[in-house]
Amino acid sequence: MSPLDISPQRGDAGDGIGGRPPRIDGLAKIRGEAAYAMDQPVEGLAHAVLVTATIAAGWVRGIDRTAAEAAPGVLLVLTPGNTPPLHAASTWTGEAPPTSEYRPLEPEIRHVGQQIALVVAESLEQATEAATLLRVDYEAAPFLADFTVPDAGEGQDLPPLTIERGDADTALASADIRISAEYGTPREYNVPIEPHGLTARWDGDALTLWEPSQWLDGMARNYAEWFGIGFEQVRLISPYIGGGFGSKALALPHGAIAAQAARMLGRPVKLVLTRPQTFTAFGGRAATRQLLELGADADGHLLAIRHRGWQETSRNGLWVEPLNAATALMYEVPHLSSRQRVVPVNTVTPSAKRAPGENPSAFALECAMDELAYALGQDPLALRLRNEPGRDPHSGKLWSSRRMREAYAAGADSFGWARRNPTPGAMRDGPLRLGWGMAAGTYPVRRSAGEAMVRILADGGVEVASSTSDMGTGAYTILAQTAASVFGLPLARVRVTLGDSTLPRAPVSGGSQMAGLMTGAVDKAARAAREELIGLALNDPRSPLRGVANTLAVAEGRLIAPRGEAPPLPIAELLTAIGRDRVEALRDTLAENGLKPEDRYRAFTTVSTMRAPTDGEYSMHSWCAHFVELAVDEALGSVRLRRIVTAFDAGLLYNPRLAESQIKGGIVMGIGQALLEGGIVDRRHARVLNNNLADYLLPTHADIPPIEVISVGEPDPHASALGGKGVGELGIVGLAAAIANAVFHATGKRVRDLPITLADLC
Ligand code: MCN
Ligand code: MOS
Known part of the structure; x- marks a missing residue:
């Protein structure tokens, strides 16, 4: 086996799309056999x-x-x-x-x-x-150390992010209930191990x-x-x-x-x-600030949102962290004004960290919704349900799917939200104050073209090849499952080779788009290879199945005549009979994405052809609702999470075990964001002091409570070929807000700047 190949270790015929097999690269990783890029032995180094x-x-x-x-x-x-x-x-x-x-x-x-x-x-x-x-x-x-020093100024406007819907100022002035608050997130680093x-x-x-x-x-x-x-x-x-x-x-x-x-x-x-x-x-997530004003009528119908965002960037590069990504989308609100400014300081250019835009956007919005709920004397979940939008309030398009109500219902039910006493500090466990908080999250469905090679081998096994990568997400496994479904094969008969730029092309594994687009490309190539195989079986003069039927089925590595006109023929035997060592198909999904063959290079080597969530008839997004229980020690100010329930709609799950694991990974990162993470800038020298794993705190196992993840999605045929929506970034969105809201519920203290530390609560 070459170091680039991965052979599945386990499988049965139920290992197709929608099955829950564990990761096929898992054993190689835990045994230390998986050679990472820098493990490759290269001579003369x-x-x-x-x-x-x-x-x-x-x-x-x-x-x-x-x-x-x-x-x-x-x-x-x-x-x-x-x-x-x-x-x-x-x-x-x-x-x-x-x-x-x-x-x-x-x-x-x-x-x-x-x-x-x-x-x-x-x-x-x-x-x-x-x-x-x-x-x-x-x-x-x-130099300028960071964008909160007085000399940093107000920076530049980012006109592409300006939204003016209705007349937010007038609507705010006439609202029965108003809240206004400022929220901040620090520099946050990606810190992969x-x-x-x-x-x-x-x-x-x-x-x-x-x-x-x-x-x-x-x-x-x-x-x-x-x-x-x-x-x-x-x-x-x-x-x-x-x-x-x-x-x-x-x-x-x-x-x-x-x-x-x-x-x-x-x-x-x-x-x-x-x-x-x-x-x-690499810069990590830019530090951000957001000023949010929300106005509602006495019943809790949102009338207006006024949103002002600031973020830092570097002196020599512009990275935009779109702070209204969730603000403009989550709720039915007739009047919305949103502006964003960017302030250059002396730092490395910030860049993408899990859910750029949606993450800080949802932190501010979902905390503000909690503040509004308290100002109204309403339950935070009821307030959200009252303002559920029937269509995308920003683009005006219908949702391709938005099972947010189902997510709220399933999450609240499993969590036991109805038993919550809304009064801050009212729920206790001995000396500990308990906090129950909730928040919502969203992430867009992005789409790009993909390309894949599927090869039926002489022994009846199948090979899948693409240059796409698996960061730990499960790409190897779901692409094996995709081929397994088409051929009715156990996973153990599918081999997946990824992560080599000489293989068929793939766009960026970012924006949580990869699973949707690559399952589509592999499915297309696998079906084409299957068609060719059936054609050869029916038409090749040397085939034992020549002319026995109009079509054939393929399952468990065999070709099967529909009414038993001939005994099932193992694929391996057919290939031997017709003198072939393989049948292969290379397919792309350029046309499905409105692209031509001449766009191929650009489509895979730039993001210029990536389609926005509203490109097409519908507005397409994944959704989630988080419910958090934590305990605050009054004497110490320490926060311990007790349990988290997250219900989400990401359409069809290619592998529910892996999708749940992705959501949990996002939640774990959200816990870090809420309670631990943040680059500490020494203003005297404009350097981040805690630039190591001892001082830049990340959650450890002991910080993570039991997490329950519930899928409420149904296949969304608009979002992707097989009906799935993105999962990889969804779980982090809104999680920090749910924790901050739970901290308020426990203590009555609103902490609006992340991370929430002992100093905030003592
Ligand atoms: N999946 C599924 N059903 C769906 C969608 C996804 O079963 N409908 C599962 C699959 O196992 C798939 C995985 O979720 O492999 C992620 O799919 P997707 O949401 O399409 O995300 P990508 O494959 O594009 O992965 C990138 C995404 C991003 S953008 C970041 S950031 C992130 C993330 O994934 N970084 C990660 N998850 C990560 N997980 C790990 N372990 N490490 C990272 O660095
Ligand atoms: Mo993910 S931040 O889009 O790689």
Whole structure:
């Protein structure tokens, strides 16, 4: 078995779509057999260490390399002064670059942790030692540490995010009940356990990269453009990924530097970022603030929402975290005004972290709905039900499916919400105050084209191949299930190969779109291969089934005549009889996405053809409702979660076990967001102090209560070929609000800035 192949360990005929088999890559992972990108043995490896800036703004006047270059084992020291430029690459949205040159090592410094040098040596220890010998001469300049310092100003308006529906100001003024509150979220980092890194090897003009990737084709295109070589000359290999959460979708500067060093040395180079370096090599979620004003009539019908959002970005890059993504969608509200501003500060450019936009948006909105419920003297769940929109209030389109009422009902029932005493502090368990809180969440259905190869092998087994990746989501398993369904095969007879850019193409595994689009592509290719097989069985002169019927069924590895006209024929026997060693079909879903064959490259290597949730007749989204019980120790101010019930609508679940596990993963991350996570900015130096796993707190097992996940979805034929909607990001959306609302219920204290810590509650 090649290291890229995964053979299912378990299976039965019920392992098709909708079945609950465990992950087929699971055993290899827990046995340590799964080789991650940086585990790949590559001969003649040289080891690289990055050196990063210690000032927030200014210039590198010079770097003295003498001592480092003279250190034992050192092969190469790259600095801004001695590194030739690369070609600028087009953006991930497919826009042409503004300049022609790209210099991953620049003398101008815009944030602490910016990469300024690379030291390559025979061993990692030698490179690490030599890196300490570089003498950097800086010229420091004034900087902005974060967007809450007074000098940061109001930033720039983001007109594409402006929404003006009706007249929010007038409606607010005439509302019976109004609330107004400001909510904040800090910088939050992705922190996958596998850090960023890569091994780069050149063979002539061909570049092979072993690098964890959520988007093999997009990253391969980026490297090809940087180095001025063809897309086909780049091979990116990423069979397993130790988590990404949005941080491994794009080629990053350290990848350019390592690949350049490999080319200059004529030797493969391996670079693994240190944990602190991962905090500045990729930006994570931008810090945000939102001012929300809600107005309702005395019955609790929402009249108006006024929403103002601020977020930070970097000095040299714009990342937009759309703060009204949930605000504009969740409730029936005739008057809505929303604006957003972005403030550049001296930080690495923020980027995608699980549910960018929807996550902070729902935190503010769902806390504000709880505040409104208390202002009205109504139950928070009843308030939400009263304002359920029959159609998308923003686009005016009908929902493709919105089983939010069913989610509220199922979640509340299982949780026992009806037994809640609404008075803050009224529910106790001995010395502990109990808090019951709830909130809703949503995530859009995004769609792109996919491509897959399905191969029926001589032994009757089936192979599926695609360049798409599995970050731990279950892609290997659900794509095996898709083929198993079409051929009526046990999972053990399906082999899935993913994570290699030379395989059939796939767009980014982001935006929770991958499962829907790739099950569609695999299903299409599998059906085409099955049709061809049946055609050969009926028509090939050497086939034992020639002419026995008009059609044949395929199940359990055999071809079956509909009325028993002939005994079932194993696929393997047919292939032997007709002298074939395989039957294969390569199919894409470009046409289904309104694209032409000539759009293929662009469709898979940029996000320019990704379709919005309202592109088409309907507005398409996944939905969820969270119910949380926690206990607050009055003396200590500590919060312990006791149980969480989440009901969700993501349409058909390809594998309910894995979808539930995705929702739980989102919930766990939401617990971290609510109670633990946040980059602490030292304003004196504009650096994040807690840039390591000891100080950047993430939830551990002991922080996680029992979590019950209930699916209320039904197949949504508009959302995807097989009827599923996205799951990967849904679970985190609204969870922090449910916790903050439960904390209020327990204590009577509204904490509007995350994370909620002891200091807030003592
Ligand atoms: N699934 C299902 N039925 C559906 C939809 C999904 O059974 N209707 C299951 C499948 O097992 C599928 C998984 O859920 O493999 C995720 O599917 P999908 O919602 O399409 O999300 P993607 O495959 O596009 O994965 C990306 C998504 C994103 S954008 C982030 S961020 C995230 C997430 O997935 N990062 C993750 N989940 C993660 N899970 C792990 N373990 N690690 C990450 O880094
Ligand atoms: Mo997910 S943040 O869209 O990779």
